[in-house]
Amino acid sequence: MDIIKQSDLVKPSANAKRQAAASETRLDPFSGQWSIFAPQRTERPDEFVEHRPTIKTDVACPFCRGNESETPPAVWSKHIPETARLFSADDGPADYEDWSVRVVPNKFPAVDSIDETSTAPSTRPSALFQSNAVTGGHEVIVESPRHFHSLTELDIAEIDLIFQAYRDRIRHYRNVAGVQYVSVFKNVGRTAGASLSHSHSQLIATDRIPQPVASVVENMGRHRANTGCCLRCDVVRAERKAKERVVACDETVIATCPFASQLPMLVRVTTLKHQACFEDLGDRELESVSRMVYRVITWLEQLRPGTAYNYCLHTKPPGIVDPSDSFHWYIDIFPRMSQVAGFEWGSGCMINPILPEEAAASLRKCSASRNPRRF
């Protein structure tokens, strides 16, 4: 069993240590939340030795090729003929040729399908105990017929296809009557909330917009009304000027460690060009995005081998009417380095021990020292 070495954690530089006596709090202009930055917290002693979860070997993976009957029938699937070359003739059932990326309804959905007649408890209108049925959709994007654990083990053609699947399935849900919100996300490793190790991501669509998402939309709308500009475009411009939090940038896409990041080493990817909806990206832009996400995860894994991580894709919620075009899509990618503890749960205010400037510098160093596999 692997032991997760605490030394894998990114340590603050001498510069950060010099500032170690000082905590600061920073405002996220998107969410309106303040987070506390306390670099001195990385210096505290740690008595625990963590052990990586092991993976049961006696469980047949429902996402591997040959086990397609273990999941509901696919609602989307595409095949890259070239991946067939990766298998030898006696590599198992031949239906691997049928799909490279496959989207199936989640067998254990968090929300019921919006198409079905709801069997949910009837709405309770009580002021104290208010409840409603929640419908929408919950799908799994199976990212490869092969049993890989991280996106970075996949073929670049597969990665492109995964992002095409996201785009197509969001487009689908945006046209389903009643759907107000669509979230695409990925959990890799137990610490990140995964229950299966085969590389996959998920989509949840709901008939209501979560209040924290509505707050972001509201704050972006206010900025547009006050300044005439998109808040994300303004922040991207300011980050490119400041440089210190930029991880990587190409002609289309930028990756930064946000100024008021709630979580250590969180990286935000978005397009330089204003774009409300991820699902409206063209093929070439989509390719740039998928390559940037791949590169960022490669660097995070280089800093912290085998790390658990999540990413979340935020597109303009279909239920939002946004005539001033104030929303701008983004993806947040974050390794799971720390636990949300009592203070954070109680106050809703996160304590982040790693300054985004330090995080970005570490990631830039990786980017300079090693070329990811295929780029």
Next chain:
Amino acid sequence: MDIIKQSDLVKPSANAKRQAAASETRLDPFSGQWSIFAPQRTERPDEFVEHRPTIKTDVACPFCRGNESETPPAVWSKHIPETARLFSADDGPADYEDWSVRVVPNKFPAVDSIDETSTAPSTRPSALFQSNAVTGGHEVIVESPRHFHSLTELDIAEIDLIFQAYRDRIRHYRNVAGVQYVSVFKNVGRTAGASLSHSHSQLIATDRIPQPVASVVENMGRHRANTGCCLRCDVVRAERKAKERVVACDETVIATCPFASQLPMLVRVTTLKHQACFEDLGDRELESVSRMVYRVITWLEQLRPGTAYNYCLHTKPPGIVDPSDSFHWYIDIFPRMSQVAGFEWGSGCMINPILPEEAAASLRKCSASRNPRRF
């Protein structure tokens, strides 16, 4: 190394399974947040086998008696002479007689002391990159001179003393000019965010009120203005009438699983009598509270032996002017049974696989089947 058995998880009853096709969303009237309840999620396969973190044996525990010099000097300490009897004469240095519970400044504080001249970065007033120094206090409540891991291993006199320490230290900070908010919390086990295993809790005081806390205060104020009643008193009355979410109740204190609980098996403890501030509780009320917290943790540990858990104590923030007396203190106690995954991080909307009614029923069963150690 112990393996955390997934079978320790509370499984939904047949009744919950019959409703398994239906997800519902419930509104927390205090926070204004909706959570999704999806009991069917407990049925999904789980490929991971988790392993309890081990504890380094070569690290001298800074909280054990004899190691007092490893921490800053105590700001509060009290001694119960009887606990001395628990040690034999050759049990180590004799200064164990000096304290039973001890409060010390955190050596690695999340916020700087409000008394010190701040060395924090100067305020940045930029609209996009706003930051401020954050000051207040960060203290550790060392709960015993002996190396125990959970509150439930302690002597009842020590537990009472811990709650006295909370009361005294909150009273202290409420009189410190500039302090707006005080949080008392406990992290037990690595999954709950602890870095040391010796039983302890913490207090963080800050010069600003976190926005999610301000929202709760606002919602409670609105309810008072609209109805003339305290929202928590109203909910407590309704819970006692409904019965299904009540875990335990005595003449002073009630423990319930909140209707719209964000986390599985979360238990909320509060006083039946309206009381804004925890620190204004009298000695006998305080004893009832500490005993109820002890009992709840005993039951949670009975359901899930060795569980990591947190609790958070919420008292009226000192910075809040509340002439209508709308706030009412409470403690939330919650085992760490699930990871916050991508959807929850992205949307801010929690998915809870265990209905509070099921959680309360399981805990009531423990309460009936076994009398905690000393009550």
